[in-house]
Amino acid sequence: MARPVWSGVITFGLVTVPVRMYAATEDHTTHFRQLQRGTNDRVRNKRVNERTGKDVEYDDIVKGYEIADGEYVTVEREELAEIAPGKSQVIDVSGFVEAAQIDPVHYVRAYYLSPSGDQYGKPYELLRAALAESGMTGIATFVMHSKEYLVALRAGDEALTLHTLHWADEVRDPREELPVLPAHERSGSKELKTARQLIESMSTAFRPQDYTDTYEDRVRALVEAKAKGEEITPEEGPPEATNVVDLSEALNRSIERARSGKRETRRETKDKGRSSRRKGPALAELSKEELYQRATEQGVKGRSKMSREQLLDALGGSRKAA
Numbered sequence: 001m002a003r004p005v006w007s008g009v010i011t012f013g014l015v016t017v018p019v020r021m022y023a024a025t026e027d028h029t030t031h032f033r034q035l036q037r038g039t040n041d042r043v044r045n046k047r048v049n050e051r052t053g054k055d056v057e058y059d060d061i062v063k064g065y066e067i068a069d070g071e072y073v074t075v076e077r078e079e080l081a082e083i084a085p086g087k088s089q090v091i092d093v094s095g096f097v098e099a100a101q102i103d104p105v106h107y108v109r110a111y112y113l114s115p116s117g118d119q120y121g122k123p124y125e126l127l128r129a130a131l132a133e134s135g136m137t138g139i140a141t142f143v144m145h146s147k148e149y150l151v152a153l154r155a156g157d158e159a160l161t162l163h164t165l166h167w168a169d170e171v172r173d174p175r176e177e178l179p180v181l182p183a184h185e186r187s188g189s190k191e192l193k194t195a196r197q198l199i200e201s202m203s204t205a206f207r208p209q210d211y212t213d214t215y216e217d218r219v220r221a222l223v224e225a226k227a228k229g230e231e232i233t234p235e236e237g238p239p240e241a242t243n244v245v246d247l248s249e250a251l252n253r254s255i256e257r258a259r260s261g262k263r264e265t266r267r268e269t270k271d272k273g274r275s276s277r278r279k280g281p282a283l284a285e286l287s288k289e290e291l292y293q294r295a296t297e298q299g300v301k302g303r304s305k306m307s308r309e310q311l312l313d314a315l316g317g318s319r320k321a322a
Contacts, residue, residue, distance in 0.1 A: 002022045002023065003022075004020035004021055004022055005021055005022065005023055005111070005144075006020070006021040006144050007019070007020045007021065007089075007116065008021075008089035008090055008091060008142065009089065009090055009091065010090075010091045010093065010113070010127070010140075010153070010160075011090055011091070011092055011093060012093040012127065012138065015123060015127075017115065017120055017123045017124050017127060018115065018116035018117070018120050019091070019113045019114060019115060019116055019120075019124065019160075020113070020114050020115075020116055021111045021112070021113055021162065022111060022112045022113075022114065023111060023112075024110040024111050024112045024161060025109070025110055028213065028216060029216065030216060030219045030220055030223065047061065062074045062075065062076055063075045063076075063077070063080075077146070080146040090142060091140045091141075091142040091151065091153070091162070092140050092141055092142065093138040093139065093140040093153060094139055094140060094141070095138075095139055096131075096134070096136040096137065096138050096139070097136065097137055097139055098135065098136060098137070099135065099136070099137045099152075099154065102137065102152055102165070103171075105166070105171055106165040106166045106171060107152070107163050107164075107165060107166075108163070108164040108165060108166060109163070109164045110161055110162070110163050111161065111162045111163075111164075112156075112159050112160070112161055112162075113153075113159065113160040113161070113162055114159060124160070127160065128155045128156075128159070128160050129155070130155075131153070131154065131155035131160075132155035137152050137153065137154050138152070138153035138154075139151075139152060139153075140152075140153055149164045149165070150164070150165045150166075150167055151163060151164050151165060152165055190248070191247060191248060191251065194248060194251040194252060194255070195251055197251075197255055198251055198254050198255050198258065201255050201258040201259050202258045212293070212296055212297075214289070214292055214293060214296060217296055218235075221303070233306070233307065235288075236288055236307075236308065257285060260282075261285075283312055283315055283316070284312065287308075288307075288308040288311065291308060291311040291312060291315065292311060294311075294315055295311055295314060295315060298315070300314050300315070
């Protein structure tokens with residue numbers, strides 16, 4: 001069972017709910033150690049005084065803020081904790097907004113909240129149910145590990161979820177940061193209507209379990225292959241950009257492909273009854289990325305080293321296309 005990363009209370013109005021906070025996600029990235037090239041010798045990072053070259057113990061390190069060249073104000077960890085003694089234990093809900101008002105660019109990390117004990121279950125569930133039925137999101141602030149966070153409090157199906165948010169001054173303005181931004185597309189243009197049709201034809205329900213980290217699969221396959229002394233075939237590069245002249249044709253062909261894929265999926269679903277695997281368009285029409293996804297789902301061995309044609313053959317697509 002997960003361990004709480006923070007405990008305190010939620011306050012909204014005059015209601016206070018003691019809660020514990022748990023990480024809602026976990027990292028599945030393959031982690032590498034640093035080695036000196038040509039050896040199995042580990043390379044470690046050390047805390048070293050840059051003037052003397054001597055090691056520095058962790059307890060002898062303080063935080064320093066540079067106010068002038070080479071001149072610092074030092075701050076102890078205890079001093080940072082003392083400036084927000086109460087707030088460090090309170091998720092203070094200041095108001096409720098519609099979830100759609102929060103631009104996803106503000107979201108940082110997700111956590112689950114649980115009541116601190118059975119006796120607090122009633123007010124906890126009351127808040128969760130009220131948020132769920134209203135469709136609103138609570139906006140709050142709290143302090144964790146000597147840092148204040150802006151957060152969004154939402155109702156999940158089973159538990160309250162808390163999302164840390166970027167502060168307004170942390171989010172960059174695309175008009176100031178991006179070197180190229182085209183003028184807005186004219187409403188009602190032929191290309192815009194076709195693009196909307198494409199989006200509608202590709203509409204689907206979001207099922208996170210339908211997607212896997214194919215790059216992480218390839219990293220692990222790379223490690224396994226190198227351990228066996230096998231050669232690795234580089235992946236194909238990205239497709240070429242669509243020419244403006246061919247844009248309308250590409251959109252129309254995409255719509256037909258998406259629609260034919262849905263028709264084939266419906267036929268396969270009908271043929272296989274309650275089969276939960278979605279087939280989509282014909283294998284011969286799929287990109288290498290899509291073929292690799294199918295190969296991952298079916299457990300095709302050696303898929304990370306296969307070309308598109310090899311993946312197609314391994315999945316039986318070349319015979320069907322012939």
